[in-house]
Amino acid sequence: MTTLLAFIFAIVVLVVFHELGHYMVARWCDVKVLRFSLGFGKVMYAKRFGNGETEWVISAIPLGGYVKMLDEREGEVSATDLPRAFNRKPVLQRMAIVVAGPVANLLLAVLLYWALFIYGVPGVKPVLGEVKPGTPAAMAMLHERDILVAIDGIAVPSWQDARWVLLDRVLQGKQARLDVQSAQGDTALRTLRLADLTAADLDGDFMAKLGLQPYQPPVYPVIGKLVADGAGQRGGLREGDRIVRVEGAAMPFWRDWVEVVRAHPQQPLRVEIERAGQLQQLIITPDRIEENHAAIGRIGAAPQIDRAAFDAMLIEVSYPPLRAVEEALRKTWETSVISLKMMAKMVVGEVSLKNLSGPITIADYAGQSA
Incomplete structure (x- = not known):
């Protein structure tokens, strides 16, 4: 549920900035904006502010949005409004309105990176x-x-x-x-x-x-925690015990101890431990569990970690504010360039489509970041 909500929030933020880019440049070019919609489908909420000419709308499906501008190709336009129709504007102004959305998203990326680099x-x-x-x-x-x-x-x-x-x-x-x-x-x-x-x-x-x-x-073979009534506790292990040898083989690291335990399900192991400076011998029989259709041993113990x-x-x-601006611009540029390079290699088959991040990746990442 958290992932879904975070995904929707991320999409809403991206859409709002994208459409605001189109909207702001359209207004600067004196194009009449009829509707600014967040989402698609059935209109859930609509509002005009004062004598504003733009209808602000929230629609049922929050996975996109649009800015509807006055255009002769989409309906009849009154003579007084003809100079404000999108299709009547010079080519450069129309191009500016079209690219304003992606540019707004890039500026959002710079802003977010800048904030992150200041925060740390x-x-x-x-x-x-x-x-x-x-x-x-x-x-x-x-x-x-x-x-x-x-x-x-x-x-x-x-x-x-x-x-x-x-x-x-x-x-x-x-x-x-x-x-x-x-x-x-x-x-x-x-x-x-x-x-x-x-x-x-x-x-x-x-x-x-x-x-x-x-x-x-390195993680050393020192018992940090034991599962109640697990094989380790039943075999006599205590927290703080250090595993010295198993079946005569030295155990320098925790991973060595884990490998031996996993390889001996329901098989008694002669374990030499060090407790309070004294060596002791224990017999520990790992429990048998199934993992990936294979039987492995487990004793219910976790290592003591040197935090x-x-x-x-x-x-x-982190960076001071001015340096953060430089780093944010660099990071946004690098991210854009590398993404385009990856897409180009996908087109020619040099890179698998597994590397394509779509809505599912955005949802998962947003959920992890929330």
């Missing part, structure tokens, strides 16, 4: 996680915990910014020059090859195909 946009620091061998990132000599500082001279303060700039370079088929800073503070210039990516790679996580993934602080370490990976990108 939360993001993830552009720190690299594990770089897998054989990937373009590995061949560019990038390493785990390297920080992306800039791409082709464009500063990338967050992971989202880095992804956006690289998407543009991928669409151009160019290689990218990366300014990076190592975990030790050394700076270097790396060249990342992008030409090997295929159209199918853009359907998924193209950053992973490049060997780029955000760094995540400070994860919070340290977050960043809030």
Whole structure:
């Protein structure tokens, strides 16, 4: 329900600004505007303000709108109103009225980006996680915990910014020059090859195909929470216990412990734990559950998370008002250009239609943002 309401609200805002663009320029060109409608279908509310010539309307279906102008092609026009008919206006004025709607939406985008950049946009620091061998990132000599500082001279303060700039370079088929800073503070210039990516790679996580993934602080095998009467609690685990070994194999990270548990449904495991500085032995039998038509083990436990370490990976990108205007203009331009490039590649079949964001994507994104 939240997603639907947010979707309708987003559409209404876009439509209002779009139609206001047409309306304002039509008025400046002295074109008589007969109706400004928000929505289509049956008229639910109509109002004229004072002696105004425009009827302001709210219609039943709020998924669009229109501005109806005086036009001889749509009906008889009195002699006194002929100079104010749309079709009687010079070509440049008619063109200005037509393009005013899209321009208004672009100005809205600039305004919203400007407000966001002043308020602050939360993001993830552009720190690299594990770089897998054989990937373009590995061949560019990038390493785990390297920080992306800039791409082709464009500063990338967050992971989202880095992804956006690289998407543009991928669409151009160019290689990218990366300014990076190592975990030790050394700076270097790396060249990342992008030409090997295929159209199918853009359907998924193209950053992973490049060997780029955000760094995540290690999660150690320390019990943070236990499900009441779960297999872990029944087996004697307590919050704060550290898993040292399972069946004699060391467990350096939580993911290692999870893999073993999932692989042994209803099979007893010899688990060595550390509790209050003392080693103890437990026998834990994971419960059996079905996941994606396969049997896996589960004990009902969650890890102890170092919140400070994860919070340290977050960043809030903000700018002073004047700089925010510059960034808002740049972001709006980049978004428009990249969208057009994606559409062009869809037309020629180089990119899948899965990348086309329509009303469903808008609805989902609006719901997540609400």
